[in-house]
Amino acid sequence: MALKYSRQRQVIKDFLMSRKDHPTADVVYMNVRQEYPNISLGTVYRNLTLLADMGEIQRLRVGDGVDHFDADTSAHYHFVCSECGNVIDLKMDNIDNIIDIAGLNFDGEIQGHVTYFYGICGNCRKKTLS
Amino acid sequence: MALKYSRQRQVIKDFLMSRKDHPTADVVYMNVRQEYPNISLGTVYRNLTLLADMGEIQRLRVGDGVDHFDADTSAHYHFVCSECGNVIDLKMDNIDNIIDIAGLNFDGEIQGHVTYFYGICGNCRKKTLS
DNA sequence: TTAAAAATAGTAATCATTACTGATTTCATG
DNA sequence: CATGAAATCAGTAATGATTACTATTTTTAA
Numbered sequence: 001m002a003l004k005y006s007r008q009r010q011v012i013k014d015f016l017m018s019r020k021d022h023p024t025a026d027v028v029y030m031n032v033r034q035e036y037p038n039i040s041l042g043t044v045y046r047n048l049t050l051l052a053d054m055g056e057i058q059r060l061r062v063g064d065g066v067d068h069f070d071a072d073t074s075a076h077y078h079f080v081c082s083e084c085g086n087v088i089d090l091k092m093d094n095i096d097n098i099i100d101i102a103g104l105n106f107d108g109e110i111q112g113h114v115t116y117f118y119g120i121c122g123n124c125r126k127k128t129l130s
Numbered sequence: 131m132a133l134k135y136s137r138q139r140q141v142i143k144d145f146l147m148s149r150k151d152h153p154t155a156d157v158v159y160m161n162v163r164q165e166y167p168n169i170s171l172g173t174v175y176r177n178l179t180l181l182a183d184m185g186e187i188q189r190l191r192v193g194d195g196v197d198h199f200d201a202d203t204s205a206h207y208h209f210v211c212s213e214c215g216n217v218i219d220l221k222m223d224n225i226d227n228i229i230d231i232a233g234l235n236f237d238g239e240i241q242g243h244v245t246y247f248y249g250i251c252g253n254c255r256k257k258t259l260s
Numbered sequence: 261t262t263a264a265a266a267a268t269a270g271t272a273a274t275c276a277t278t279a280c281t282g283a284t285t286t287c288a289t290g
Numbered sequence: 291c292a293t294g295a296a297a298t299c300a301g302t303a304a305t306g307a308t309t310a311c312t313a314t315t316t317t318t319a320a
Contacts, residue, residue: 004286004297025276040300045277047298063191063244065308066276077232079240091235095228099247102207105221107252110209114193115245117229122237134266134317155308170269175308177267195277196307261320268315277305284299290292 003054009047011036016057016071022078022087024066062087062116079117083124090117133184139177141166146187146201152208152217154196192217192246209247213254220247 015032016023023031029044048069051057060068062080068087070078077090095115103110120128145162146153153161159174178199181187190198192210198217200208207220225245233240250258 006298061193090232092232095231098225101225102220102222102247109250109255110247111249113245113247115243117232117240117243119241120239125238136267173268
């Protein structure tokens with residue numbers, strides 16, 4: 001099944017690339033509908049999954065029960081604010097060496113890891129101090 | 131609402147403590163039913179949540195869409211096999227220093243992190259080689 | 261012993277996501 | 291440009307994990 005162009009898929013990807021936060025499928029749907037009023041939620045889900053499978057976007061499972069999506073496919077880490085739930089990019093050094101540490105006493109083959117950081121984001125901390 | 135003893139809760143916790151893998155709510159339900167035939171799935175969910183909130187067990191969200199539960203509440207890491215889906219404990223050195231690395235260029239407060247390792251477990255690797 | 265509070269079984273509801281279907285769009289080929 | 295097979299779509303139904311609800315039962319302090 002050769003992939004065919006679809007206006008909807010393009011709009012979804014464009015929207016994702018325009019955001020530095022990491023919207024859920026529903027948020028993508030709400031926003032894309034402004035420009036494309038009769039797009040279907042199913043289409044949004046199908047294309048997000050398709051884009052993720054092709055490696056053009058990243059699916060984030062941060063543990064809040066809803067999938068988030070990120071157009072930035074480069075290796076980077078995320079922070080989840082326990083207060084507001086926002087998912088934020090972290091600029092930090094590579095920590096891939098933890099794979100080696102994990103593999104030292106393990107008989108299987110470790111191929112990758114997923115790490116999320118939790119706490120209070122800068123914004124929420126300011127609010128709490130008032 | 132003071133906590134009252136419940137036989138069901140005890141059985142659920144006992145079962146969890148008897149397992150070194152990390153069963154889902156449904157697996158807990160299936161097994162506990164052997165000993166307690168008319169326990170309700172809702173009761174299993176409610177008590178797992180309760181125990182997790184009290185810090186007596188740990189809820190694991192490994193990204194497979196189903197919550198896993200672990201009676202070992204000590205800080206340790208988990209490996210998820212991409213082949214069989216099993217969740218396995220890792221014996222490895224502490225890597226809490228990644229919190230410090232993550233916090234270097236961040237204006238919020240990082241309080242913790244969740245890390246899962248992925249790959250092929252020892253068992254599945256053996257099978258593949260045959 | 262008793263009665264208020266907590267917990268239960270059983271079932272209904274929720275919520276994110278996926279599957280299905282008949283209509284529409286894409287695009288390689290003539 | 292025309293056309294038709296394959297891909298995609300919109301709309302909706304189905305799924306699956308989890309949570310909420312309710313009438314009944316259990317726990318436990320007094």
